Amino acid sequence: MTDLCVSGCTVAFGGLKAINDLTLTIPSGAITGLIGPNGSGKSTFCNMVSGQIPPSGGRVRLGEKDITGWRSDQAVAAGLARTYQVPRVPKELTIGEVIGVPFRYARSSRELPRQMSTTADLARFCGLAPALDTACADLSISDLRRLEIARALACKPRVLLLDEAMAGLSLEDTAQVIELVREVHAAGITIVVIEHVMRIIATLCQHAVVLNNGRLLSQGTPEVVLRDPAVREAYLGKGFGP
Numbered sequence: 001m002t003d004l005c006v007s008g009c010t011v012a013f014g015g016l017k018a019i020n021d022l023t024l025t026i027p028s029g030a031i032t033g034l035i036g037p038n039g040s041g042k043s044t045f046c047n048m049v050s051g052q053i054p055p056s057g058g059r060v061r062l063g064e065k066d067i068t069g070w071r072s073d074q075a076v077a078a079g080l081a082r083t084y085q086v087p088r089v090p091k092e093l094t095i096g097e098v099i100g101v102p103f104r105y106a107r108s109s110r111e112l113p114r115q116m117s118t119t120a121d122l123a124r125f126c127g128l129a130p131a132l133d134t135a136c137a138d139l140s141i142s143d144l145r146r147l148e149i150a151r152a153l154a155c156k157p158r159v160l161l162l163d164e165a166m167a168g169l170s171l172e173d174t175a176q177v178i179e180l181v182r183e184v185h186a187a188g189i190t191i192v193v194i195e196h197v198m199r200i201i202a203t204l205c206q207h208a209v210v211l212n213n214g215r216l217l218s219q220g221t222p223e224v225v226l227r228d229p230a231v232r233e234a235y236l237g238k239g240f241g242p
């Protein structure tokens, strides 16, 4: 069963096809690593499926729904939430406001597990130590990344896209966020992790897909994908592949 599926999708910026006739499926109930060299189209994939940039061709499906060309708020209501590579929380708002507003107005029909049933629960679940009335301007990068995850969870998603959710974190904070992602997954949410650190992909994900030049290069278990000569060549250049 698949939660998220794109078929024949293209996103072009002028003459550059950042996503090029891409077909791939994200298995339901798994943590999938979305990897690929710089510029391979990972963030554009996220932007496309989450409604920021519509594909010029092809279809995007979320579960049974065809969400091709839907706006971001419609994609969120359908059950797809995301975080950003660079946290996007308004600095003047508090933690409670950033989590509480989507929590209150979420149009997703899904329910969150009991340990996430209030704004305070959700902040606690995500390991946010500062009080709910703390302004975002005063948060560390680690807390901003946790807050992004909490805000996305507040939308009650069936699929959560994490765009480099551990970038810039210390080893200790990274380990804690990895544990948080595992707990979110255990709560029944399908997760897609965009990540450059292969150790994280290998330890966290059950499935991996590799993009290169906007196309699907490889997919399978992390173990298989990370040994794929085509993947090694894409990352390291000719001569390192087969």
Ligand SMILES: Nc1ncnc2c1ncn2[C@@H]1O[C@H](COP(=O)(O)OP(=O)(O)OP(=O)(O)O)[C@@H](O)[C@H]1O
Binding pocket: 013, 016, 018, 036, 037, 038, 039, 040, 041, 042, 043, 044, 045
């Ligand atoms: N808004 C844009 N306008 C023009 N070109 C863009 C835009 N967004 C992305 N691109 C180009 O599309 C290609 C794919 O970019 P994208 O950011 O999706 O790759 P990525 O795999 O996420 O890269 P990274 O790992 O460096 O974050 C790159 O060549 C990039 O320069």
